Amino acid sequence: MPIKTRSTRIRVSGTRTASSARAAARKTTKGAAGKAAEKTVSQKMPKKGEERLRIVPLGGLEEIGRNMNYFEYEDEIVIVDMGFQFPEEETPGIDYIIPNIASLEPVKDKIRAVIITHGHLDHIGAIPYLLGRLGNPPLYTLKLTKVLIERRQAEFPNAPKPNIIEVKYGEKKNVGRYFDLEFFGVEHTIPDSMGVILKTPVGNIVHFGDFKLDRDREGNIYQFDEVQRVGRMGVHTFMMDSTNALEEGHNMPEYVVEENIEELLKNAKGRVLITTFSSMLTRIAEFIKMAEKQGRKVAINGRSMRENVDAAKALGYIKFKEGTLIPVQEFNKYKDDKLMLLSTGAQGESNAGLTRIVNGEHRYVQLKKGDTVIFSSSIVPGNERSVQILTDNMARQGAIIHNVKIVDIHSSGHARAGDLKLTIETLKPKYVMPVHGYYYFRFAAGKLAEETGLPEENVKMMDNGQIALLTKDSFEVTKEFVPANYVMVDGLGIGDVEEVVLRDRRMLATDGMIVLIVTLDRRTGRVLKNPDIISRGFIYLRDNQELLRDIRHKVRGIVGRIPKHQSLDADYLKSLFRDQIGQFLFHKTHRRPMVLPVVIEI
């Protein structure tokens, strides 16, 4: 649901709340968006000498996805991440939801750097849509992320060639008078994930991107020295990934996940089919390693996964012997117990690799009795039903299925409560600003910070679009907002699908519609021919001839009751049709189709 509708749900009397402020900000979105935003911005710009840093989150604070924050000091702006969000139930037909950059476009000349923390779509997905509109500023990121961004950008013919400055862990970059950057490594589910220290005149702002802590068999945490090093540098504000703040304890170590999967593989007598997100490159690398251990050949099914593996291999992030990877065309040339297939489609997506195999629509691979299928991914809410259908169909064909429910083979890429606390204790920040997640997730993350001893007032809960002003010793969350409502991508259109179109889609989906075409004689006001009726999604009219007759009769009745001397007003007539036919249909069916009258006068 777009923010418009959602925010109306909140009503706290008395003070001007986040939502009402957001509502005010929202009004500025359509048409005059740029200008209005500029005004908001300049009003609140710190005057020279005031030395205030502005933090503005544009997305990722009231949803999972479309992560984007920017930082402004005097005439310099630095952006962290440009992700998109997948559509929701309330945004039918939409492809993606991207951050609103209305407040940045008028000041795009100030942008000194865009830092991309890693290559997942909720961090890079909006780049092709936004980069050009922001004057193609330089992107700072690591090698794999660079390749993924470039490849994606090439699919958008009108998007500019990105100007990417490849950086390394530990590297420092100066990107203006007020911003020095330093990058550090974090553990996540894709190689080349990083965090960034923004060294500003008010202090170090540390953004970890997405991260978790992963332990080895001795309990040592990988790259924890990096966390300690960042902590020693002094942290003004820690922008903290809150995705898993509600999950207690620590993440299951990757080596345990690996062992569980290895155990499953050992017991698999036939072929092994594994499905996961194509972006889970760290996990995919593990699967290939284990296949080699068991002497299995590996075929990769699904374009996105194949491309990601190619990229990671070219950069040396995935290593395997010559001959381990085979084309999916050759999958049937080997013995069953010498085969592993890695496939997209873990969410039951209708066109994805695994679905085509299970439905018997795949050219080279068919499911067969004795196949072991491993789902190494959790189900994204909303996909339960399609995954259930897929699972049922696999079980019917005799596959042995393992999923997260049965064996824990998916470990999330986001730090859980215990590790978030450990990170806060190590960084010792003055302020914690929870990012990445719904309010409740971030609220829980904030509570964790308090449990480490941080005063409640130093936990900074913000909303998308809200402006914070920071000095060396303060972090003020203002009541000012820049536009941050959903910008929807639908086909070639960006931002042209507004709430009114979505509302219509939802209405049409519920009860369908009926079009009444009434041709009138302009002079006599009489209905000239039998009204045409078109209906879709309401009722199958061919089976309901009687209703059709009744509607026509009703239409003639409405026209007939208009006094002869009264001149015809098409708009008035239409409103009569809408109301009275609508009521009539509700009475007859208890449904409320959209009634669309057309009056043609001749």
Added chain:
Amino acid sequence: MPIKTRSTRIRVSGTRTASSARAAARKTTKGAAGKAAEKTVSQKMPKKGEERLRIVPLGGLEEIGRNMNYFEYEDEIVIVDMGFQFPEEETPGIDYIIPNIASLEPVKDKIRAVIITHGHLDHIGAIPYLLGRLGNPPLYTLKLTKVLIERRQAEFPNAPKPNIIEVKYGEKKNVGRYFDLEFFGVEHTIPDSMGVILKTPVGNIVHFGDFKLDRDREGNIYQFDEVQRVGRMGVHTFMMDSTNALEEGHNMPEYVVEENIEELLKNAKGRVLITTFSSMLTRIAEFIKMAEKQGRKVAINGRSMRENVDAAKALGYIKFKEGTLIPVQEFNKYKDDKLMLLSTGAQGESNAGLTRIVNGEHRYVQLKKGDTVIFSSSIVPGNERSVQILTDNMARQGAIIHNVKIVDIHSSGHARAGDLKLTIETLKPKYVMPVHGYYYFRFAAGKLAEETGLPEENVKMMDNGQIALLTKDSFEVTKEFVPANYVMVDGLGIGDVEEVVLRDRRMLATDGMIVLIVTLDRRTGRVLKNPDIISRGFIYLRDNQELLRDIRHKVRGIVGRIPKHQSLDADYLKSLFRDQIGQFLFHKTHRRPMVLPVVIEI
């Protein structure tokens, strides 16, 4: 997704599969449904003397919900349950999905009894829609279920007054020459849940309805003597609730759930708001008991919950002191720590009690800082988003929230794997027929039966509509099917929403539609006036005047290119508009709205 679409996903070459048989059965549904079904039925009717019992599951085997099975021996039929199912993502706008009774209607005179195991909607929900069409046969059920059925039936003015025969645990009923019934108690989440033994000429068919095993502090299982007694009577076929077959171990005992909630209540300094399903009467009774312990008054918010509590109280299933229950209007008259509110809306439903409180739309109760909110229910898949919105809004208002994720306060009403195995071991059935759940759930349930030592061939996997023939020593799952596809309730219509209407709704929801009204001069073939264009859910036309102009231009062009000498064919013209305008719009927008042309010739 209705079975039509779903079953096309399965393709197993060679044998005639369940799905293809189902496809064949499906063809008989529309119009001639009754007749065709009758034919299927009579073809497969066992001849006299063959002594075969037919089991036909009409629902609940490929979904969660619309549970209904019938049993036929010669000229006698007994039905167990008549539930409905809540709509799915793929059935937009639908109210409920009910079982297809096409195979029963022509033989309704044979129906001797309908047994209703308990009062949940997935077991009683379809009664008002089906009872009249089946000749109002007698219902056998327990007291509370009787009241719930009667009250619901009264809300349907055209439904017949049900003829309910109230039975007790342990009671026996003879309902025909071939069917003796015996009822026994089971543990579930609503009082008066029962199982039934159908004593037939081939042996005892035992249906447990929904059940779980619940343990006291000493580990003794409540009502387990009943399970043992049923086992001693000899079980031919055990029809087994598979809902929780994928969950390992035992259910968390209710006393632990109670303790956890009591602990939460003890720590609550202010008001306590608890939300759960209004049908979870056992749990609701516990909450009221605990409120009394702590000296809290209880208000009930939500009509369905209030009515259920009234019914249960009148029957003595919920006991509390005079004055414990207060009207919700008086909620603000007491001190915060003396208050408990029980509310509907655990799924974030837009009009439910809790949502209205959280949104500030409730007349008497507003959320405030320090309120403790307890979600004592799991989230039904598909409701994640609305529950998230609700939770976020509560957290914003300072509520302290507890849900299943944080503390285990919801214990499912369905036996988990360990208890299913224990039940099988105790009953020692010849055959196990898993019911209630998706194929994969039932498949897992079947595997559990095998683990107890039952031969694989004695686990009977069936599909909705499939016919099984039983003798004393055999259980044959035939390849014959009766119609069992979805029957959809939408407003007043039952079964009138077909796949074509749903497909249109899904299309309209994705890309909307555009209506082109083209008025032509019949003689000259010229376009008489500027084509009218109506569009909804596609693009906001007011902001896209240029596209509108282009479409009109295109329409004129299409008409203009038809040679003068060619006579106008409206259907041909319409197909030209559909194709060419559709292509044009896709080219311009990458969206595929439904194009609906209207040609008016004058």
